Amino acid sequence: xxxxxxxxxxxxxxxxxxxxxxxxxxxxxxxxxxxxxxxxxxxxxxxxxxxxxxxxxxxxxxxxxxxxxxxxxxxxxxxxxxxxxxxxxxxxxxxxxxxxxxxxxxxxxxxxxxxxxxxxxxxxxxxxxxxxxxxxxxxxxxxxxxxxxxxxxxxxxxxxxxxxxxxxxxxxxxxxxxxxxxxxxxxxxxxxxxxxxxxxxxxxxxxxxxxxxxxxxxxxxxxxxxxxxxxxxxxxxxxxxxxxxxxxxxxxxxxxxxxxxxxxxxxxxxxxxxxxxxxxxxxxxxxxxxxxxxxxxxxxx
Amino acid sequence: xxxxxxxxxxxxxxxxxxxxxxxxxxxxxxxxxxxxxxxxxxxxxxxxxxxxxxxxxxxxxxxxxxxxxxxxxxxxxxxxxxxxxxxxxxxxxxxxxxxxxxxxxxxxxxxxxxxxxxxxxxxxxxxxxxxxxxxxxxxxxxxxxxxxxxxxxxxxxxxxxxxxxxxxxxxxxxxxxxxxxxxxxxxxxxxxxxxxxxxxxxxxxxxxxxxxxxxxxxxxxxxxxxxxxxxxxxxxxxxxxxxxxxxxxxxxxxxxxxxxxxxxxxxxxxxxxxxxxxxxxxxxxxxxxxxxxxxxxxxxx
DNA sequence: CTGTTAGCGCCTTCAT
DNA sequence: ATGAAGGCGCTAACAG
Numbered sequence: 227x228x229x230x231x232x233x234x235x236x237x238x239x240x241x242x243x244x245x246x247x248x249x250x251x252x253x254x255x256x257x258x259x260x261x262x263x264x265x266x267x268x269x270x271x272x273x274x275x276x277x278x279x280x281x282x283x284x285x286x287x288x289x290x291x292x293x294x295x296x297x298x299x300x301x302x303x304x305x306x307x308x309x310x311x312x313x314x315x316x317x318x319x320x321x322x323x324x325x326x327x328x329x330x331x332x333x334x335x336x337x338x339x340x341x342x343x344x345x346x347x348x349x350x351x352x353x354x355x356x357x358x359x360x361x362x363x364x365x366x367x368x369x370x371x372x373x374x375x376x377x378x379x380x381x382x383x384x385x386x387x388x389x390x391x392x393x394x395x396x397x398x399x400x401x402x403x404x405x406x407x408x409x410x411x412x413x414x415x416x417x418x419x420x421x422x423x424x425x426x427x428x429x430x431x432x433x434x435x436x437x438x439x440x441x442x443x444x445x446x447x448x449x450x451x452x453x454x455x456x457x458x459x460x461x462x463x464x465x466x467x468x469x470x471x472x473x474x475x476x477x478x479x480x481x482x483x484x485x486x487x488x489x490x491x492x493x494x495x496x497x498x499x500x501x502x503x504x505x506x507x508x509x510x511x512x513x514x515x516x517x518x519x520x521x522x523x524x525x526x527x
Numbered sequence: 528x529x530x531x532x533x534x535x536x537x538x539x540x541x542x543x544x545x546x547x548x549x550x551x552x553x554x555x556x557x558x559x560x561x562x563x564x565x566x567x568x569x570x571x572x573x574x575x576x577x578x579x580x581x582x583x584x585x586x587x588x589x590x591x592x593x594x595x596x597x598x599x600x601x602x603x604x605x606x607x608x609x610x611x612x613x614x615x616x617x618x619x620x621x622x623x624x625x626x627x628x629x630x631x632x633x634x635x636x637x638x639x640x641x642x643x644x645x646x647x648x649x650x651x652x653x654x655x656x657x658x659x660x661x662x663x664x665x666x667x668x669x670x671x672x673x674x675x676x677x678x679x680x681x682x683x684x685x686x687x688x689x690x691x692x693x694x695x696x697x698x699x700x701x702x703x704x705x706x707x708x709x710x711x712x713x714x715x716x717x718x719x720x721x722x723x724x725x726x727x728x729x730x731x732x733x734x735x736x737x738x739x740x741x742x743x744x745x746x747x748x749x750x751x752x753x754x755x756x757x758x759x760x761x762x763x764x765x766x767x768x769x770x771x772x773x774x775x776x777x778x779x780x781x782x783x784x785x786x787x788x789x790x791x792x793x794x795x796x797x798x799x800x801x802x803x804x805x806x807x808x809x810x811x812x813x814x815x816x817x818x819x820x821x822x823x824x825x826x827x828x
Numbered sequence: 829c830t831g832t833t834a835g836c837g838c839c840t841t842c843a844t
Numbered sequence: 845a846t847g848a849a850g851g852c853g854c855t856a857a858c859a860g
Contacts, residue, residue: 234631239608240544241853244836249541251589256578265575267568267772274566277557277592286605288552289588291578304587307540330535441771448775470742471568471772474749542837545852 243309251286252276252497253310257322264291264316266441267469268486272338275490276314283498302327312501314338314493319383334500334507338493341385348500348509350492354386354466357482357515358393359400361464362436364517366401368525370434370462374409374423376446377438382412387438390466394436406430413442420449424461433461433526440465440472440481447475447522458524468518477521485513544610552587553577553798554611558623565592565617567742568770569787573639576791577615584799603628613802615639615794620684635801635808639794642686649801649810651793655687655767658783658816659694660701662765663737665818667702669826671735671763675710675724677747678739683713688739691767695737707731714743721750725762734762734827741766741773741782748776748823759825769819778822786814 229235243249254276256264264273280287288310292301302324305313312334315324325347328335337349365373375394381387391410398405409432411419423432435450437443443465447457457463457477465472468483492511499505530536544550555577557565565574581588589611593602603625606614613635616625626648629636638650666674676695682688692711699706710733712720724733736751738744744766748758758764758778766773769784793812800806 236604236607236632238545238853239605239610240541240550241836242608242855243541244539244545244838244853245855247836264578265571267571270566270568270571277565277590281592286610287590287592289578289590291582291588303537304540306537307543309540309587331537444772445775448777451777471745474746476749476752476777539837542852543839545837545854546839548852 248311248501249286249309250284251288251310252280252494253288253290253305253313255305255313255315255318255324256289256291257315257318257324266439267471268439268441268467268484269316271469271486272316272490275487275492276338276494277490278487279491279494283494285494285498306331306333312336312497314497315340317384317386320385320388321383334497336493336497336500336509339386339489341389346508348496348507348511350489350496350509350511350513351385352484352489352515353512354389355393355396357517358390358436358466359397360393361466361482361517362394362397363401364519365434365436365462365464365523366397366403368462368523370526371403372406372409372430372432372434374411374432374435375438376411376413376416376419376435376442378442379412379414381438390438416445417449417452420446421453424450424453424455434523435461435463437463437465440467440469440479443479443481443522444471444475447479457522459527462524462526463522472518473520475522480520480523481518483516483518485515488513549612549802550587550610551585552589552611553581553795554589554591554606554614556606556614556616556619556625557590557592558616558619558625567740568772569740569742569768569785570617572770572787573617573791576788576793577639577795578791579788580792580795584795586795586799607632607634613637613798615798616641618685618687621686621689622684635798637794637798637801637810640687640790642690645809647809649797649808649812651790651797651810651812651814652686653785653790653816654813655690656694656697658818659691659737659767660698661694662767662783662818663695663698664702665820666735666737666763666765666824667698667704669763669824671827672704673707673710673731673733673735675712675733675736676739677712677714677717677720677736677743679743680713680715682739691739717746718750718753721747722754725751725754725756735824736762736764738764738766741768741770741780744780744782744823745772745776748780759823760828763825763827764823773819774821776823781821781824782819784817784819786816789814 314336316338318340339351395405437446443463447463465479465481468481472479472481496509615637617639619641640652678688696706736747738747744764748764766780766782769782773780773782797810
């Protein structure tokens with residue numbers, strides 16, 4: 227030991243990993259199609275949870291991204307090179323091709339903020355459908371009848387979008403309200419599309435906007451204000467996530483709080499449990515949400 | 528090859544790394560003391576640049592964090608285990624202990640948004656001092672004479688804080704203005720400290736606030752608005768970074784745009800150059816900034 | 829308790 | 845062209 231210190235010796239992790247057959251490393255996999263998921267503000271909080279918990283448990287974190295990887299095979303292949311003991315799939319697309327490959331090879335993995343029908347696949351998520359439904363019920367209780375739903379292009383390939391939209395639609399159905407398809411907007415150019423929504427005759431114009439996530443909601447609020455509409459007097463705005471910017475915007479954004487950091491922490495715990503074979507794969511963990519009411523919400527005029 | 532495909536064979540990266548003596552992996556090192564750097568909104572954009580460029584160049588990314596690692600030695604040791612060919616130190620503290628260790632072991636590294644006196648250490652950064660100085664000159668030109676400077680506790684250990692503060696002070700000196708030390712605030716409890724700043728008699732009260740970064744500036748703007756002050760009529764607010772929230776806030780935040788993504792990309796390029804011994808260590812790269820004027824700025828009343 | 833050795837999976841060299 | 849073998853740095857099993 228003294229000699230090791232004197233010679234400034236540090237063991238080589240490659241050689242250790244080779245013989246020990248595990249690496250104490252957790253892989254983080256981003257399967258974004260168009261817009262990098264890790265660019266969203268909620269992502270940092272989930273990452274924070276992952277890193278904190280991983281560090282606590284003496285695990286390193288290897289990041290894989292599928293950025294512009296035209297060759298899907300090469301991409302998948304690198305997941306199977308045994309450099310990490312297991313993988314966390316961060317907000318995976320519904321149609322991602324990593325899941326079948328990982329299953330086939332028996333590599334432990336967990337979906338972070340993703341869903342799967344397969345009972346053998348572990349997921350850590352919130353009840354997007356239920357929480358979005360409760361939020362819309364709250365809007366309806368306040369008197370809103372025309373509620374726009376805004377999401378980005380491509381987001382329909384993710385379970386969080388599918389499920390929140392389903393909750394929005396179900397809430398309408400449960401109250402016997404029709405869901406005007408003209409109020410569901412896939413956003414390309416926010417400024418223009420907001421202008422055109424608000425340019426509708428008063429009888430068709432939305433009195434509230436539900437942004438798929440807080441980023442969308444905050445951008446929408448900004449666009450409305452630049453167009454001269456007041457929030458919440460003229461139109462209410464709500465989102466989902468409760469990112470830090472939701473509390474500091476003016477007015478504050480009404481939203482559904484997700485325990486983002488805890489989602490990340492929980493993923494690491496579940497994954498390490500699977501790696502250690504302490505828990506069986508197929509955990510379906512649903513973390514609680516909370517409605518956070520702030521100034522962006524008021525009854526319609 | 529056919530057999531390999533048929534048997535679903537994938538090479539083991541550990542064994543490859545062992546014999547090839549390199550791993551095609553770039554390490555990302557977070558040396559935060561108190562507040563995780565990777566929790567800041569500007570970080571995601573730098574990370575985005577790192578990941579995009581790394582993926583482009585067929586590199587994986589390994590994240591090391593120093594979260595609550597009481598045992599500094601173990602922490603440093605894991606940097607030297609040859610799992611990555613080189614390291615990017617993300618917004619390192621001025622007094623971090625990784626730099627000497629890496630130097631001694633001859634492991635290539637680059638400081639991302641950090642500075643070092645040592646001519647042999649590569650850095651990628653903006654001219655924080657110059658840009659902050661130019662911003663403050665602009666405020667003075669508009670007529671502001673009492674400009675508060677707000678930063679978080681602990682941030683004085685980072686070069687970005689030291690340099691922006693130096694620019695703020697130098698701009699005052701260059702215009703023959705005194706720099707009221709009472710207007711430099713280390714923020715513990717923003718709401719209270721903003722209230723107490725604005726509670727000063729009108730002759731001492733700031734007419735503008737410079738937040739060390741956009742996060743601080745936006746939070747300050749929110750606090751001011753909640754206290755009933757109007758931005759920019761009663762007080763102007765400016766920041767640094769130009770994170771996405773700076774454009775969508777109401778009013779828009781005046782700020783210094785940093786090419787955050789490009790900083791990340793550039794770091795990867797410099798680091799890989801050093802690893803390949805194509806460029807010598809000691810690159811001091813300064814990327815350009817740009818003053819972005821938005822609604823949060825007006826002449827004092 | 830200390831010392832030796834086989835082999836983790838792969839690549840490179842050298843021999844056929 | 846194909847094949848055999850040595851060794852990358854380490855650990856674990858076993859021998860002394």
